[in-house]
Each structure stands twice: as C-alpha cells, then as structure tokens.
Amino acid sequence: MDTHPLRLKVQSVAAETPTIRSLLFGVEGGAVPRWQAGAHIRVWLPSGGDRPYSLMALPGLPEGVLALGVLRERTSTGGSAFMHALEIGDVVTASAPVNNFPLHEDDAPALLFAGGIGITPILSMAAELKARGVAHHLHYAGRAPGLLAFLPQLETVCASTLSIHYDNDASCLDIAAALHGSPANAHVYVCGPAGMIEAVKTAALARGIAADRIHDELFKAEPPGAPNRPFEVELKSTGEVITVAADRSIIEALEAAGHEVLSDCRRGDCGICQCGVIAGVPDHRDVILSDAEKASNKVMQICVSRAKSERLVLDL
Secondary structure, three states: OOOOOEEEEEEEEEEOOOOEEEEEEEEOOOOOOOOOOOOEEEEEOOOOOEEEEEEOOOOOOOOOEEEEEEEOOOOOOOHHHHHHHOOOOOEEEEOOOEOOOOOOOOOOOEEEEEEHHHHHHHHHHHHHHHHHOOOEEEEEEEOOOOOOOOHHHHHHHHHHHEEEEEOOOOOOOOHHHHHOOOOOOOEEEEEEOHHHHHHHHHHHHHHOOOHHHEEEEEOOOOOOOOOOOOEEEEEOOOOOEEEEOOOOOHHHHHHHOOOOOOOOOOOOOOOOOEEEEEEOOEEOOOOOOOHHHHHHOOEEEOOOOEEOOOEEEEOO
C-alpha cells in the first residue's frame, strides 16, 4: 500500500442535506490511488490530528477525482467544521486509502444497511456489487424525509435494490423483516449509529447468519480537541473521592483504587459501563447517548467520557 500523503485540491462542493455536504477533490502532483469499496482516507487538520472519511463511488464521477460526504457535527471539535468550511481551490493533506471494511470477494449475496452519514461506504459497496453482478439489497434509514443524502445517486446505482426508511412513518426500518428470507451464506454490512449496528448484528445472528459474515463500521464521535485535565469522582455509596489523572479514564482510576467495574468495549460504543450522575457536569465523548440524554447530564459512559466540572458524584 502507498503510504505517501496525498495533496487534495477541492474541485466542487455541494449541499446534499442541511447538514451533509459532498466534496470532490483532485490529486495534486500525482495519480489517484486505487481503492475499493469500504476504504477511507484520513484528512489532516490544520490544528493537529486527523479525521477519517469514507471514499464514495458516485455515479458519473470523473476519472482522477475522489469524493467524500461529510456530516456537520453539532459539537464538532474541528473535523467537520473544517471540512464544511472548505471552498473550491482549497488544498488539504490526506493519507492514502485504507480499507478496514472490505467487501467479500466471492459471489455470495449481500444485505447492506446504512443509517444517516453511514451511507458513504455503503453506497460504494452497492456500486461495486452491481458492477460484479452480485445479488444485493440496500436498506437506508434516517429520521425523516429531507435528511438522507445522496438519494438521486443511490437510485441510479441501486434502482430496484434500494429501500428507503424513515423513523417517523410507516416505512420505518424493520430489521428482522429486511433479513427475512436471506440465505445463510449471505454477507451483512452495516454502517451508522452504534445502536443501529448492534440491532442489525443481533438480528442477523438470530437469523442464523454466521458472525464472520456480519461486518460493521461505526462512525465514532470526534475525539476531543482540548487536552485532558485531571478531575475527581466521588462514589455516592461510600463518599470515597478518587482522582482521575489526565492520562487515565474513570474506569482505570476506579480499578486502580481497587474497584471492579463492569465494562466491555472501552471505546464508548457498547453502553455496558453506563453510570448514573448525581452531581457535576460530564464531558460526554461516547456515541451511545442521545442528544437529550447528554443534555440531561444524568448518565454517562465512564470508559471514555470525562468531566467539565472539578468533581463528578457518580451513582456507584
């Protein structure tokens, strides 16, 4: 794999929805690297760090052009705000394509599920499966009409193999029904919010599809822009106060103090470590809680989230 960074120049931008825009880039001083469905590049931010964005095989895309779709996060810490501020002629630096979410190589059928901005790798998968003549069906879900991006392009790529679902009407995605009749050798691909991913995985396993044929990619929350700082947690049950160092998570601090904590992923995407908050203001960094739950400051995921206040009192 080519590891040399890419210099990408913005050729066009378009608003696909009120919060999602597409960007087309040409490669400065070199050829467009080869990539396959599921691949992403990491765009370097001027403030430091980088963000991953899936490459899109849009129909009619000119040769030598890379396409990205970017959601403008409400609580952006730099990534989506930077990408949404780009204009024609701007140049960014990015990694070569990396693929941690590849398609299977045989002719087994595929079921594709996408939620929101999770459509970006899934659209490319549908295009590749169509080109290979592999049977597939794509289920694309969103909250309401007007919030799903790239529908005209999807209709061109998928035609009769596309089903659109909205949470607020009768078309709401029924995962079990979507999986009904799928053969045991089918591959299932899902990208979107953590809750949707877990629901698809659970339903697919219940349908009898083997775990190694169920593939997912999670769109994680952006990492924090400000450096971590130490804070304290107080355990409601005992009044014990434990300092959480800047380089430790709450779970790690609790374990170092001799407490056993139930957890699993330690990435903020499974919900196992969710804990009640009695006092203080959490710094939510998970992808599990809804906006309303985060705003309430009554619960938090203690594997990744930290504190905006000097102390948190936890229901432990």
